[in-house]
Amino acid sequence: MKYKTVKDLDLKGKRVLVRVDYNVPIDDGEVGDTLRIEASFETLNYLLGQGCSLVLISSAGRPGGKVVPELSLAPIAKKAAELLGKPIAFIPESVGPQAVAAAKALRPGDIMMLENLRFHEEEEANSPAFARQLADLGEVYVDDAFANIHRKHASMVGIPEFLPGGIGFLVEKEIQHIGGALDKPVRPLVAIIGGAKVSTKIEVLDNLMKYVNKLVIGGAMANTFLAAQGHEVGKSKQDKDDYEIALRVIGDAQEVGVEMVLPEDVLVSKSVEKGPAKLVDIKEVGKDDYIVDLGPKTVAKMVNPLDFKGSVIWNGPLGITEVPEFAKYTHLLAENIIESGAPCIVGGGDTAAFVDEAGLHDKFTWVSTGGGASLELMSGRELPGLEVLEA
Numbered sequence: 425m426k427y428k429t430v431k432d433l434d435l436k437g438k439r440v441l442v443r444v445d446y447n448v449p450i451d452d453g454e455v456g457d458t459l460r461i462e463a464s465f466e467t468l469n470y471l472l473g474q475g476c477s478l479v480l481i482s483s484a485g486r487p488g489g490k491v492v493p494e495l496s497l498a499p500i501a502k503k504a505a506e507l508l509g510k511p512i513a514f515i516p517e518s519v520g521p522q523a524v525a526a527a528k529a530l531r532p533g534d535i536m537m538l539e540n541l542r543f544h545e546e547e548e549a550n551s552p553a554f555a556r557q558l559a560d561l562g563e564v565y566v567d568d569a570f571a572n573i574h575r576k577h578a579s580m581v582g583i584p585e586f587l588p589g590g591i592g593f594l595v596e597k598e599i600q601h602i603g604g605a606l607d608k609p610v611r612p613l614v615a616i617i618g619g620a621k622v623s624t625k626i627e628v629l630d631n632l633m634k635y636v637n638k639l640v641i642g643g644a645m646a647n648t649f650l651a652a653q654g655h656e657v658g659k660s661k662q663d664k665d666d667y668e669i670a671l672r673v674i675g676d677a678q679e680v681g682v683e684m685v686l687p688e689d690v691l692v693s694k695s696v697e698k699g700p701a702k703l704v705d706i707k708e709v710g711k712d713d714y715i716v717d718l719g720p721k722t723v724a725k726m727v728n729p730l731d732f733k734g735s736v737i738w739n740g741p742l743g744i745t746e747v748p749e750f751a752k753y754t755h756l757l758a759e760n761i762i763e764s765g766a767p768c769i770v771g772g773g774d775t776a777a778f779v780d781e782a783g784l785h786d787k788f789t790w791v792s793t794g795g796g797a798s799l800e801l802m803s804g805r806e807l808p809g810l811e812v813l814e815a
Contacts, residue, residue, distance in 0.1 A: 426815040427599075428590035430467060430566050435474040439530055441562030441587065442468065443579050445569035445793065446482040446500045455503040457780060460571065460793050465508055467568045467592035468535075472510075477530035479561050480504075480512070480537040481579055482569070489545025501537040512537050518544055519557040527561040547578050555582025568592025571794035573809035574801075580809040589813055594793065599810075601790040602737075602801050605769045606635045610735040616726060616757075618643030618740030618775070622666035622673075625740075627803040629673050633682050637734070640685040640726050642718055642742035649674065649686050655706055658692070658713035685726060689719030691743065691750060699749035716750040717743030723756050729763035736761055739771025739799060745778045755782060762787045771798040 444464045449456035471478060485495040498514050505512040513536040515526050526536050538561075541547040546554035555578040559565070565587040567573070572580055573595060583589070591599075605613075615636045619625060622645050632639060641649050644661040651657045652667035653674075677684040692713040693701040703719050727736060738761075745751040758779065761768050768788045770779055773795020785791050792798040800807055 425810075427596075427810055427813050428815050429596055430470060430590050430592050432815070433564055433566070433588060433590050435471065435476055435564060437475045437532055438563045439479065439527065439561075440471050440476045440564045440566055441479045441481060441558065441583065442471070442592070443565070443567045443569045443572075443583070444480050444482050445571040446480075446497065446504065447484040447571065448500060450494070450499055453499050455499055457777065458503065458507060459776065459780060459785070459791075461500070461504050462507055463594050463793050464568050464592070467566065467594060468508065470593065471566065472533055472535075475532045477532055478535045479527055479530070480535065481518070481541055481558065482537070483542040483547060483572070483577075483579070484540050485542065487540065487542050489542065489548070491543045495540055495542075497537060497540050504537070505535075510535060515539065518547075519554065523561060541577075541579050548575075550576050550578045550582055552578075552582060552585070554578045556586055559583045559586035562587060565589030566592050567809055567813060568594045569809070570595045570598040570792070571797050573794065573807045574797045574805075576808045581812045584812040591810070591813055595810075597790070598792055598794065598798070599801070601769055602792065602798055605735065605737050605767070606632075606802065609635070610733075610767055612637035612734035614638040614640060614727060614734060614736045616640040616642060616736065616738040616740075616742070618645060618742045620644040620661065621663055622648050622669050623663070625799070626669055626673070627805065628739075628799050630676070631804040632737075632802060633677060633680055636682060636737075638683045638685060638726075639677055642687065643740055645740070646687050646718075647715060650706065656709045656711065657715060658709050658711055660713070660715040685722065687715075687718045687722045688725070689721045690715045691717035691719060691753060693750065696744055696747075698747065701749055716747070717745075717753050718757075719753055720756060723753055723760060726757060727760045727764055727766065729760045732760075732764040732766055734766060736766050736768040737771075737802070738768060739775055739795070739802065741774040741778065745774075751778070754778065758782065758784055771795055
């Protein structure tokens with residue numbers, strides 16, 4: 425499927441409504457991880473180079489359609505301006521007379537950013553009236569918010585009903601990298617899927633089995649697979665309601681010749697908040713243990729840097745990596761992938777956060793800005809934000 429891109433649009437001197445994803449952590453008014461902000465700059469600079477003025481729109485957090493001061497985009501606008509090296513005027517409303525006046529006053533090269541779209545319940549409800557109010561602030565629409573591309577929100581699917589539009593460079597690259605990893609992989613292709621619930625990943629797992637040579641299950645989701653096979657997982661998070669699904673996935677993998685890897689050794693602790701932790705065989709997990717990471721034997725079965733010549737897709741945390749003592753072997757996995765030189769696509773969300781925190785972002789082929797969106801793309805589903813921008 426082909427989509428209209430920013431290069432397909434008549435942009436010269438136009439006022440462009442740009443949907444970015446600046447949903448980034450803020451602590452005491454200070455912006456933390458800036459990956460998503462900086463990822464939008466290629467598109468913004470291209471538009472500015474076309475003599476455009478820009479109206480940036482984004483959402484952040486889950487304010488439930490109400491104004492929550494702690495979720496204001498004001499500090500994000502300030503940080504984005506600092507990183508971009510250009511002034512960005514922050515408008516403390518998403519729609520209304522102030523936003524209209526500010527948009528009309530823009531000159532080529534000017535940039536403004538509106539307040540958090542989710543302060544209005546109409547955003548998530550995909551209100552046509554709200555979408556129209558936003559659309560009236562621009563002449564052309566560009567969607568560069570990959571992390572929201574799977575959501576049927578007014579700013580994602582409503583605005584294109586009123587304005588000509590296309591995807592930005594970030595969204596285009598996300599599609600190319602994630603889609604290409606499945607369609608034209610370097611084999612063997614290994615998919616490493618972590619996270620919590622099996623039921624929320626079932627479409628992804630089913631779709632991946634059409635493409636991959638090896639499917640690795642990690643994180644809390646692996647506990648459900650292990651428990652379904654009769655292994656003790658102690659107090660670790662699991663979903664008994666998903667046992668049947670887990671066993672079905674194992675059977676399907678065997679049927680189509682996909683090697684499935686589940687943890688053979690794990691790191692366990694008596695607490696999920698702090699160590700100490702010890703390494704045990706999966707058969708040695710006690711009833712009072714929490715599984716907090718996988719072990720080195722399992723890592724070696726995933727990717728052995730000495731002889732691995734394939735490619736990797738990694739989406740979802742494999743352990744409680746927020747606790748340094750519990751991240752040792754997830755770090756080892758990352759190091760093995762890097763040492764092997766294998767092309768590796770890292771899914772967004774917690775996996776991207778771990779990679780960034782470890783200072784390894786630039787060592788992977790591609791680190792996605794979207795957790796849920798990258799999973800939806802891997803599952804083979806159509807993404808609403810893309811469907812409305814088909815060429």
